[in-house]
Amino acid sequence: QVQLQESGPGLVKPSETLSLTCTVSGGSMSYHYWSWIRQPPGKGLEWIGYFYDSGSTNYNPSLKSRVTISGDTSKNQFSLKLNSVTAADTAVYYCAREWFGYSGSGSYYDRFDPWGQGILVTVSS
Amino acid sequence: QSVLTQPPSVSAAPGQKVTISCSGSSSNIGGNYVSWYQQFPGTAPKVLIYDNNKRPSGIPDRFSGSKSGTSATLDITGLQTGDEADYYCGTWDSSLTAVLFGGGTKLTVL
Numbered sequence: 375q376v377q378l379q380e381s382g383p384g385l386v387k388p389s390e391t392l393s394l395t396c397t398v399s400g401g402s403m404s405y406h407y408w409s410w411i412r413q414p415p416g417k418g419l420e421w422i423g424y425f426y427d428s429g430s431t432n433y434n435p436s437l438k439s440r441v442t443i444s445g446d447t448s449k450n451q452f453s454l455k456l457n458s459v460t461a462a463d464t465a466v467y468y469c470a471r472e473w474f475g476y477s478g479s480g481s482y483y484d485r486f487d488p489w490g491q492g493i494l495v496t497v498s499s
Numbered sequence: 500q501s502v503l504t505q506p507p508s509v510s511a512a513p514g515q516k517v518t519i520s521c522s523g524s525s526s527n528i529g530g531n532y533v534s535w536y537q538q539f540p541g542t543a544p545k546v547l548i549y550d551n552n553k554r555p556s557g558i559p560d561r562f563s564g565s566k567s568g569t570s571a572t573l574d575i576t577g578l579q580t581g582d583e584a585d586y587y588c589g590t591w592d593s594s595l596t597a598v599l600f601g602g603g604t605k606l607t608v609l
Contacts, residue, residue, distance in 0.1 A: 409598075418501060419536075419544065419587055421598035434597050468543055472598075474591070477532070482591040483550050484598055485534040489543035 376401040378469050378490035386463075386497050392456040396469030396490060403427050403447040407472040409486060410443060410454045412465040420465075424472050425452050459497045466492040503527065503588055503601035510607040511578050519573040519604045521588030527599055528590055529569040535562075536587045538603075544587060548573060580608050 382394035396408070410422040423433035425443045433441045437456070445452035456463060470486040477483055504522040511517040521533065533551050536544035546555055548564035551571065563574045571588055588601040 418603045419589070419600040421589075421600065432596065435595055473549075481531045482593065483532040484589070484591045485546050485549040486536075486544070486589075487546045487549075487555065489545070492543050 376471060376488055378471070378488060380467060380469050380490045380493040382493060382495070384494060384496060386459055386495060387499050388460055388497055389458055392454070392459050392463060392467075392495055392497070394454045394467055394469075394493065394495070396452050396454075398450045398452070398471075403445065403450055403452070407474045408443075408445060408452045409470050409472040411468045411470060411486065411489075412463075413468070413492075414462075414465040422454065422456075422467075424474070461497050464495065464497045466494050468492045501602040502592070502599050503590065505586075505588060505601035505604045507602070508605045508607065510609055512609050513578050513580060515578050516574060516576045517578060517606060519575075519586050519588075519606070521571045521573070521601045523569050523571075523590065523599070525569060526594040527569075527592040528566065528571055530593055531591045533564065533566055533571040533588055533590045535564055535571075535573045536589065538585045538587065547586075575606070578608050582606060583608050 377399050379397045386392045404427050407424045409424040423443050425445045440457050442455040470489040474484045535548040537547050538544040547562050551566040552564045561577045586604045592599050
């Protein structure tokens with residue numbers, strides 16, 4: 375059973391870079407999409423982007439200029455870097471396996487399962 | 500404000516049925532599959548429904564999903580106090596090439 379665990383600093387200063395790592399256990403990262411999702415305190419979910427084991431990535435257009443997601447399948451880890459952070463980037467950050475693809479019926483399917491437990495990152499000086 | 504619109508809150512009595520709606524457009528719900536997530540306070544979301552109406556193993560059949568046009572619904576029957584949680588819809592948007600989530604609906608079981 376695949377499990378995910380986020381790690382990284384819980385406090386980041388404004389204008390600096392937020393860096394988090396997700397460690398995948400219980401399975402291989404190969405042939406899967408691996409994603410980051412965040413949730414500001416008391417608010418809803420926001421997809422940040424995904425990394426695919428071939429090295430391809432896709433990001434939320436609203437964050438694309440500041441985000442990099444990368445992976446090291448040999449270590450079963452993938453990472454998130456978000457630069458030039460502000461207080462608006464304060465959130466619980468989740469990593470998750472994303473099941474994404476194009477079906478034969480012409481529609482995209484997408485879901486996140488499983489999720490990590492999440493890590494609260496606060497942006498403050 | 501989310502592109503996918505959900506009611507902020509819904510409520511019903513134990514044993515009753517509740518419906519949570521998720522409204523979008525042709526580029527997201529209208530053209531792609533919808534998933535639903537349940538989130539209890541302080542915990543990570545969990546997938547309840549995927550591909551519009553499929554349940555992962557372990558999810559009771561009290562939870563069901565459907566889609567019509569540019570809207571999707573999550574039905575919960577035989578409500579239990581343990582169902583009190585936040586519920587989110589999610590789907591792919593083919594125009595934005597991004598995943599969208601609804602703003603979330605807080606379910607209260609009275």
